[in-house]
Amino acid sequence: MAGHIQDRWYKTETASHGRTIKVKTDRYGTGLRYRARYVAPDGSERSKSFPDKQKRLAEAWLTQIAADMSRGQYLDPSAGKVTFGEFATQWLASQTTDPSTIVNMELRFRLHVLPYIGSRPLSAFQPGHIRAWARALADSGMAASYQRTIFANVSAVFGAAVDDGILPRNPCRAGSVRAPKLDRRKITPWTRERVFALRDGLPSQYATTVDVGAGCGLRQGEIFGLALDEVDFIGGGVHVVRQVKLVGPHLVFAPPKGGKLRDVPLPEVVSDALAAHITRRPPVDVTLPWKTPDGPPVTARLLFFSREHKALNRNYFNMYLWKPALVSAGVIPERTPGEKFHPSREHGMHALRHYYASVLLDAGENIKALAEYLGHADPGFTLRTYTHLMPNSRDRARKAIDRMFRDGDHNEA
Numbered sequence: 001m002a003g004h005i006q007d008r009w010y011k012t013e014t015a016s017h018g019r020t021i022k023v024k025t026d027r028y029g030t031g032l033r034y035r036a037r038y039v040a041p042d043g044s045e046r047s048k049s050f051p052d053k054q055k056r057l058a059e060a061w062l063t064q065i066a067a068d069m070s071r072g073q074y075l076d077p078s079a080g081k082v083t084f085g086e087f088a089t090q091w092l093a094s095q096t097t098d099p100s101t102i103v104n105m106e107l108r109f110r111l112h113v114l115p116y117i118g119s120r121p122l123s124a125f126q127p128g129h130i131r132a133w134a135r136a137l138a139d140s141g142m143a144a145s146y147q148r149t150i151f152a153n154v155s156a157v158f159g160a161a162v163d164d165g166i167l168p169r170n171p172c173r174a175g176s177v178r179a180p181k182l183d184r185r186k187i188t189p190w191t192r193e194r195v196f197a198l199r200d201g202l203p204s205q206y207a208t209t210v211d212v213g214a215g216c217g218l219r220q221g222e223i224f225g226l227a228l229d230e231v232d233f234i235g236g237g238v239h240v241v242r243q244v245k246l247v248g249p250h251l252v253f254a255p256p257k258g259g260k261l262r263d264v265p266l267p268e269v270v271s272d273a274l275a276a277h278i279t280r281r282p283p284v285d286v287t288l289p290w291k292t293p294d295g296p297p298v299t300a301r302l303l304f305f306s307r308e309h310k311a312l313n314r315n316y317f318n319m320y321l322w323k324p325a326l327v328s329a330g331v332i333p334e335r336t337p338g339e340k341f342h343p344s345r346e347h348g349m350h351a352l353r354h355y356y357a358s359v360l361l362d363a364g365e366n367i368k369a370l371a372e373y374l375g376h377a378d379p380g381f382t383l384r385t386y387t388h389l390m391p392n393s394r395d396r397a398r399k400a401i402d403r404m405f406r407d408g409d410h411n412e413a
Contacts, residue, residue: 003038003065005058034058038065082166084125085118088157098254099292100247108150112137117154122161127174130154137180143345147180155179186388189358190351194329201325206317208277209304212238213352215270217374220349221245222256224312227300228283233271238264240375242300244311250293251311253300260375277303284309322349357382358389 008031010022032049036058040046050058088109095102116133117125137147155172162170171177199210212223221243230239240262245254255261286302288311289295306312323341326332332342353374360370370386371379
């Protein structure tokens, strides 16, 4: 047993005859009688009090503490009193990932986590609390993919608490807890007619963004961050080196997603569309901080910009330009006065990348090359996302044999 147990109701004194005797203290009969004390691995003293007639329980507690120390499984009892909200705030402040990712995590915690479990001490969590919170997420109606992202963020906080020796295990990983399941709906690419209808629905100065998205597969932020000197009209390529991102309310330049710079083929039709766009609306120099709102200023001669000659803000573009174009193309219904637009998450600018991928796969492009063009770090992700769009192998086999026999000279006999 580590440490010792103090009896607050009695003290030991030496009597006149030289023997030690137990004498009642001023606290006799009031409060908790026993105080179990030990020295923690960090050198600080820890203690816990027990009521009268529970000395054996105090001894068992100290024995357990000693066993945990010897196994390297000691947890500071006082650390678990920190609430999830307090620890999550500290955890977020220590993150070194992309600033916009941190801002998004803070938003998720504020809206979907802290109101439900933020005030509960870490040591008080049981798997049942996580199951109840996950049920609330499911009942909220948000997309399954977004639920999984929030759940993963919360699990990461508990994982950090385990690493810091505050918790013995992560309640999000208990056998009875189920992470939100992804909705495995297959991507349905837009038709060529819809792509052109959407293009016609945008203001003329932004119509060419559709050509770049559907013809080169760039992400929305990469289109907004595309500069004149990154378009190789002679060599037929686009160098994707930056994107425009929102970090809170601030616009910044940043590397493409995952920091993956890449070169993408520039089809002639997109090259012609960009050349015409530049003639009508010459590029302008736009200066934004790099990666963070207080980062060093970087200037790029952007092809697409706002009326004020500033970088495009995705929130404004999506609400006031893209969604009205979806309405004009018949993708979503007209907005009722005073109401919001119909939800259209699957019809954002990302749909142009899906169209691009479907066209290339139908033409026989391989997954590895497509992953490179799309900026995916893992070709396996590209395969999982678009495998249902790949031409059927039996169809390819039949067509190959048909071409061989048609091209042969087997009718001469």
